Amino acid sequence: MDSLPSSQLIYDWNKLDGFEFRHKPDFQLNDETLRDGLQSPSVRDPELSQKIRLLHLMEELGVHSLDIGLPGAGAHAVEHIEALMREIVDNRMEIEPNCAVRTVLSDIEALLGISERTGKPIEAATFIGSSPIRQFVEDWTLDHLLKLTEEAVSFAVGHGLPVMYVTEDTTRAQPDDVRALYSTAIRAGAKRICVCDTVGHVTPVGVRNLLHHVRKLVDEIDPDVKIDWHGHCDRGLAIPNTMMAIASGVDRVHACGLGIGERCGNTPMDQLMVNLKLEGLFDGSLEKLSEYVHLVSESTGTPIPRNYPVFGEDAFRTATGVHAAAVVKALRKGDQWLADRVYSGVPAGMVGEAQEVEIGYMSGRSNVDYWLESHGYKSTPELVQRILTAAKETPRVLTPSEIHVLVEEHRRQTDDDKRS
Numbered sequence: 001m002d003s004l005p006s007s008q009l010i011y012d013w014n015k016l017d018g019f020e021f022r023h024k025p026d027f028q029l030n031d032e033t034l035r036d037g038l039q040s041p042s043v044r045d046p047e048l049s050q051k052i053r054l055l056h057l058m059e060e061l062g063v064h065s066l067d068i069g070l071p072g073a074g075a076h077a078v079e080h081i082e083a084l085m086r087e088i089v090d091n092r093m094e095i096e097p098n099c100a101v102r103t104v105l106s107d108i109e110a111l112l113g114i115s116e117r118t119g120k121p122i123e124a125a126t127f128i129g130s131s132p133i134r135q136f137v138e139d140w141t142l143d144h145l146l147k148l149t150e151e152a153v154s155f156a157v158g159h160g161l162p163v164m165y166v167t168e169d170t171t172r173a174q175p176d177d178v179r180a181l182y183s184t185a186i187r188a189g190a191k192r193i194c195v196c197d198t199v200g201h202v203t204p205v206g207v208r209n210l211l212h213h214v215r216k217l218v219d220e221i222d223p224d225v226k227i228d229w230h231g232h233c234d235r236g237l238a239i240p241n242t243m244m245a246i247a248s249g250v251d252r253v254h255a256c257g258l259g260i261g262e263r264c265g266n267t268p269m270d271q272l273m274v275n276l277k278l279e280g281l282f283d284g285s286l287e288k289l290s291e292y293v294h295l296v297s298e299s300t301g302t303p304i305p306r307n308y309p310v311f312g313e314d315a316f317r318t319a320t321g322v323h324a325a326a327v328v329k330a331l332r333k334g335d336q337w338l339a340d341r342v343y344s345g346v347p348a349g350m351v352g353e354a355q356e357v358e359i360g361y362m363s364g365r366s367n368v369d370y371w372l373e374s375h376g377y378k379s380t381p382e383l384v385q386r387i388l389t390a391a392k393e394t395p396r397v398l399t400p401s402e403i404h405v406l407v408e409e410h411r412r413q414t415d416d417d418k419r420s
Contacts, residue, residue: 010341014279021247021279028064028252029269030228033296034084035067035100036266037256046299048080052087054257054299057292058095061273062284064252065096067125071110072102078110085118098123098164103152112159124156125194127166130173130181142177149184157189164192164228171195171202171210178210179217186218192226193218194254197241200234200264204244211248226251231267233259238267239275246281257296258304271309274346286351309346316348317356319397321364324357328370331355359387360397371403383410 034051037043046054058066069081081099088097099114101107103126115122128145129138135145149165156163165185170178182193195214202210211227218225229245231238231254242253259268270293276282293311297304306313318324323343330339339355340347348354357374359367368387372379387406391398398406 006337009338021281022249023246023281024249024251027246027250027281029062029273030098030252030254031058031063031066031256031269032230032254032266033066033257033260033269035069036230036254036262037258037260037296038300039262040260040265040300040302041262043260043300043302045076048083050295050299051080051084054292054295055084055087055093055095057288057295059093060288061286061292062282063095063269065098065123067100067254068097068122070100071114072104072107078114082114082118085114085120085122089118089120096123098125100125100127100166101152101156102126103128103148105152105155108152108156108159108161112156112161115161121161123162123164123192125164125166126152126156126185126190127168127194127196128181129169130167130177131169132174132177133172134169142180146180146184149181150188153185153188153190162192163190164194165190166194166196166228166230168196169198169201171197171206172199175213178213182214182217183221186221186225190225192228192251194228194230195245195250196230197232198230200232200238202231202241203235203237204240207241207244208248211245211250215249228252228254230254232261233264233266233268236264238265239271242267242272243275243279246276257292258300258302258308260296260300260302270311274310274351277350278346290352310351310353315346316344316353317358318343319358319360319367320362321367324370325364325366327355327357328366331370358397359391359403361392361394363388363391372407375400375403377407382414383407386410 033054038045068084069077071078071081085097088095099111099122101111101124108124111122111124128148153163153165167181185193195210214227218227227250229242229250231241245253255267255269255272257269259265270289273282273286273289277286290311304312309315318327326342327339330342336349340349357367357370359371365384368384369379387403390406
């Protein structure tokens with residue numbers, strides 16, 4: 001049978017007639033792996049050489065900007081930030097750097113020194129708490145926050161640094177406080193503001209409500225000011241929230257490799273890029289995404305869970321008889337596109353992976369037939385039954401070495417039967 005058009009094989013409820021994913025056509029990605037991601041108490045600080053390789057992978061993947069560190073963290077942080085800046089400058093990289101700084105002049109002065117020594121402006125991501133719960137705990141008043149905001153932003157802008165003004169915990173802040181803080185920062189010269197779901201509180205509905213409020217006040221003061229979204233995953237909603245932020249018209253979204261970061265982490269950059277690609281919102285190649293993910297894992301000491309989307313060990317493996325049979329039938333039609341989608345929402349080939357058929361206690365003959373053929377063995381009913389029997393008696397997937405032993409045992413027995 002000839003292949004059918006993809007539209008007839010998969011009915012896409014994500015894209016009904018008349019549907020359009022509304023977004024800024026030039027929205028950007030900001031990678032926070034080397035700053036907010038490293039605030040996780042379970043990760044280690046990567047070696048400088050690993051950070052430099054990650055920097056180049058971000059550039060190759062089409063990431064537009066990255067946070068290269070927190071100068072206020074000390075001499076070691078400054079050393080790495082300056083080295084990353086020199087790598088960007090010396091290689092004439094397109095990726096744009098930014099650094100997190102408190103709304104404290106000493107932090108901004110440290111950043112200014114790095115910028116002057118490397119000959120390139122660094123966007124100052126000046127952050128300050130905004131929610132009433134944070135104000136209460138810190139004994140802050142709104143007037144105090146507004147004073148710090150105006151001083152810090154004016155100082156950075158006055159010394160030639162572009163400013164992204166970041167309000168921590170925006171998703172639990174009072175509407176009037178949000179308006180007052182952003183208005184003050186914009187009037188002081190900030191050209192970008194960042195809306196943060198610092199504790200992973202918000203839902204997609206809340207994202208839309210908050211960003212409509214922020215967009216309205218930005219349009220009133222200076223429509224040219226850009227809006228960023230920075231989300232966390234405490235409720236497991238980081239990806240849907242970030243997708244909603246994009247659909248609500250933000251200019252840039254933040255994410256980290258493997259979603260690392262404090263508590264339950266940040267929006268995972270790898271999962272975000274895969275979803276953007278599947279929605280037709282990202283034109284670049286994801287060929288380097290696997291290397292990026294595994295380098296983040298290796299350099300920070302963060303294990304990749306087996307069932308982690310796309311890059312986990314089990315992402316494209318199946319040992320279930322019905323599922324494997326469908327994949328095998330697709331492969332035998334000579335159609336990799338079909339095999340990549342019949343039991344998978346993410347095409348393995350899109351990220352340089354492939355479907356894998358294993359043999360376990362829930363497997364059927366199709367699993368064994370395919371495994372034997374793909375490993376250069378002739379499949380016979382007796383051999384298939386021998387392997388299936390062993391699989392049904394084993395409470396896990398058989399390893400390749402175990403299957404090879406079963407094949408060899410069957411061969412020897414067959415030879416002995418022939419001689420007797």
